[in-house]
Amino acid sequence: MTDERRPAAAPVPPAPAAGLRERKKRRTRDALLRAALLLFVSRGYERTTVDEITDAVHVSQRTFFRYFSNKEEVAFAVQDLVESHFVAELRARPPAEGPFEAMRAAVLAAWDTIEEALSELVPVDLYMRSYRLIESTPALLAVHLRRSTELEERISRLIAEREGLDLDADPRPRVAVAAFSGVMRVTGRLWGQGEDTSVAAIRRMTEAYLDQIGPALATHWRDPPAVDGS
CATH class of the missing domain: 1.10.10.60 (Homeodomain-like)
Known part of the structure; x- marks a missing residue:
């Protein structure tokens, strides 16, 4: 009876270190x-x-x-990651949330998870110090404002997509995002001028200032002037 056993398979050479160069x-x-x-x-x-x-x-x-x-690109490299982190949080918000509710929840969630998002790149404290540097350096602040405008357009398109709207025909996504971004800029500037530069501090300010948009736009800020003879 012939031996029909299969020959032993040749040993597989070890794979090179995958992605070692990368x-x-x-x-x-x-x-x-x-x-x-x-x-x-x-x-x-x-x-x-x-x-x-x-x-x-x-x-x-x-x-x-x-x-x-150049130096500008390296100065904003982590900021790029932070902005992408926020956009990812916004994409993950439930469709039932309104646009402003979704943006508010996304930015707070992004601050809550910022340390985890940056942990493999830089300490969160170093990012916060560099963010404060951006807010206080005229050359960087000018770039930051330009980049913020570009980010606003990106978020507006995302909001329009969520709501099933034509961004070029309906101004509401851009209006909502402009209001949201305005609060973010005010928050960043005032946080940068304060003594507490922690994530907790800017998150607190972000939440408090976002909650003021509705009352600020919907109510009178002072009593109407008295009418003569009344």
Whole structure:
């Protein structure tokens, strides 16, 4: 009787370390980002040079520009992530919520989970200090306002999509988002001027100021002037 057993399968060679090069690139980028933010908040954005950032990480300028176009891009890299975190929270809101209710709930949820969202990139305290730097540095604030306008359009399109509206024909999504974004800008500015720079502080202010939109628009702020002879 012949032996019809299958020959033993050839051993599978071990797979190369998957994504090892990409992980190394990510570590380098993250190190540059952290070094830049630490220098920005300690020395000031305008006084910090690219050379100082690269020296802190022991890499060349060429390496820096492989990941970032300029200092402005690295200054807003974490802010990009925070904004995307908010948009993701907004997309996850239940369809039954009205537009403003959804935005309010999304921004509070984003602040509640900000530490987890940033944990692999930078300490949340460093982000909060860099956010305050943006609010207090004229060159960065101008960029921040421009970026805020772009974000408003992105959110308006998302709100229109949620509500089944044509954004170009119905102004309500842009009006609602403009009111919401205005409160966010006021909150950021006043938080940046205060002594408490914690996440809890800006979340508290955000909630309190958002809750003032309705009363501020729907009620009289002072008694009408008395009528002569009455």
